[in-house]
Amino acid sequence: MRRRSTWSALLAVLALVAAACGGGEPAAEGTSSTTAAPDTTTTTAAPTTTPAPEAGPKTIIIGTTDTIAELDSADAYSVRDWELIRNTGEALLKFAPGTTDLVPGIAESYEVSEDGKTYTFKLRPDVKFGDGLPLTAELYVRHINRMLTLEGSGGVGGALGTPFIESVEAPDSSTVVFTLKDAFGFFPQVVTGAPYMPTHPDIFPEDALNEFPDPPIYGVGPWIITDYVLGEQTVLEPNPYYHGEKPKVDRIIIRDFADAQTMALAIQNGEIDVAWRTIAQPDLLDQLESVDGLNVATVPGGSIRYLIINHTLSPTDDANVRKALAYAIDRDDIVDRVSGGTWEPLYSMVPPGFLGASEAFDDVYGSPDLDAARAALEAAGFSESNKLQLTLNYPPEHYGGTVADTMQVLKEQFEATGMIEVSLNAQEWSTYVGAVIGGADFAVSLLGWFFDYPDPSNYLEPFVLNGGLGTNVTDPDTGEPIDDLSAQLVDLLKRAGTTSDQEARAELYQQAQEVYADLVVTIPMWFEAEHVVYWDYISGDVTAGSPESLNIGPAFDFNYALLNTSK
């Protein structure tokens, strides 16, 4: 009897496992199957699931390795958070899909005062939150005041609000008036950001942050977050009250992955339809490109890497040393040897495609020019028998697994002058970044930057003004430039920043980049393009910008509403 019951139990378990393993997964009730891989692949097996016979909600599953930090736009300050907020919300102005061209968002028009300090936005009359609540100027002002006053862990108000805004008012229910602390020519770009997207008063209280609201979470954008499990997935469904063009699919699910390798296998296996941020490893991209039916598209990078040069620490307080380093770097060599060509060499802090972007470092220093590097070193008093002792500092784990290789290549390039002896110093990230931007420890260090708003000011000013994140071209305490050239640069940046005329700004930023290169404030090295991987049956809006990368353009605005699936 006992033996029979044991066997029965064993059989039951086996039956369960067999049931689970066999036949694949049927789609959930009322849904279409989205887990099946197309049968066009050559390296993957047949789909693991069978499509549902009945058409259910059209669903697209997007994979990501980014994590959610918080969902209150008054404090959130990370790429993943902003992407969700941008899809559930909309700002006064926005970027035309796939471009950095400004177009109206929830504001139908705006005016700038003559002194450039007052911006008056006229709201569209048909803007509503996900529950049908109409957006008024008072509600918008309420949100901006939350962002400016509530202090959270993200600190976005202190970074992208209070430095610009003196006050914000609603003279009537459809007009929002910003009074700025100075004339900021790039303020229209600033207001496109997630922190400027209005929050619903019932979800986000006036006097407190709500970092993780219970779903549904809605703003005035095309999507509503209907469910989320941190570390697993986030579900978005269309906002029925959205004033603009409705999303083309019924549901977006964003699945979280711990690493790019697993995400790459998951898209190969058809478990996700799109893989977005971040697959950067060349071998993985090659592997995915070889799969029939999969597209690997490159999104021009907003993420740049550069050397922070400290202008008040020896030996880089000597302009000749700084120039020698700029002459000696061979960016193509770094890109080819370390990234297998997936990065792009960067010759200005402002990446290509942005307003006024130039290639100032290529123009001034060539790439590379070892004779000029040696001449500069000689002028600084160094020779083959009296070599410059240089320490290159870097965080080995923070920028992916290739950083150590990069620094090794850089060491070889500097030492190829025959007059520099390089030692490498790896430091844990939080210790490292504190030391770099503190400006008192490291002469030459590797750092990365990702813009807050897509404008050249955000690629130049942080490295010049208020100590310049450890460059010390201005005094960290007083903000005063340390020499005439620095003063010239500060002046150019201030003039460019306070001008509203975009052509004039472009001209001023080009001049600023020349001075920046002459001064060698930092040494731009490369930018890392992002990659979006998707199956053939997924498409973006072919009439909008950057359709080949699902309309993700230089502004890094991934608009889920433009996605469609033919499956």
Add this chain to the structure above:
Amino acid sequence: MHPLSIVFLIIGVPAAVLLLYVFVRGSGGLRRYVITRIGLTIPMIFILASLVFLVLRIIPGDPVTSSLGPKGSPELKARLRAELGLEDPLIVQYGRFLGDVVTLDFGRSLVGGQRRIVDEMGERFPATLELVIPGTILALGIGLLFGTYAAAHRRRAPDYALRMYGVVIYSMPIFWLGLLFQLVFAVKLGWFPVAGRIDAVIGTTVERTTNMLLVDTLISGNWAAFRSVLRHLVLPAVTLGLILSGVFLRLTRINVIETLQQDYVTAARARGIRERVVVYRHALKNAMIPVITLIGLQVAILLAGAVLTETVFAWPGMGRYLVERISVRDYTAVQSVITMFALFVALISLFVDILYSLLDPRVRY
């Protein structure tokens, strides 16, 4: 009910039943033994928690700078450090931490939206349990069956092959085995999914109560979801289980071999009892006692293995959470997870020890 409370109930109720049994039916010696054992567990957890606290403060880095990077202003960093109590003297931070441990509150995360750690663990711990329990069952099953088989065929081909398997599988890097399974059984053969706990679409239909999806889908009768969870569980659980099966196999083998040399086994054979019955019913039963003890010790290794398995299979459990939080120096999260792991291991060890003492009447107190 908080999912973490449910986890504690799952572990706590059997432990309580066992304790009740010991105190009602057990001998005075057994009761003393159990009390001593509990008495030793508390300082053990205390010492471990204190060590973790100290080590985290010794290693370089701080959570505020780590999460804000170059963009955080000095004012923001100073405010956050003050708010999070990182400027307090170490002894004050330590006192606060101990208070959190005693109340099982664990405080708030230091990064992101600063969620309550119990909420984060409530989402993650059930996922880890869901992985570790089948992993253990598989490891035990393979270990006991093949270990006994190897012992019964001592110094013959199956014995050599299984001994070799035990060594090879145990020394195999778990992430490598996981990746291999993903490539073969998911990408090439298409039998199982690569990652996650449940299909993304089906996952939207699941009502989460315990956060152990097998249980939740079973309770709600959501069979499509149940099947999906089971399919997603196979590769990570098999990866974890196989790695540990080597230890159980070798331990079972050696114990069965010893048992088979006992007089009562010889007597059983002399009475004409079939060899299979002798081996699997008489010898294995007695050889299992040290194996049961080993389970308690292996739980710690299982949890460590879960860290890597969860990363490879995008399994949103405590191991992946720990790795994520170590990288951003989230002190409270890291020390809470390790304390929780310690508590879990200690409870299982206690449970196993008591069980051992009940199973083996030869144990003296």
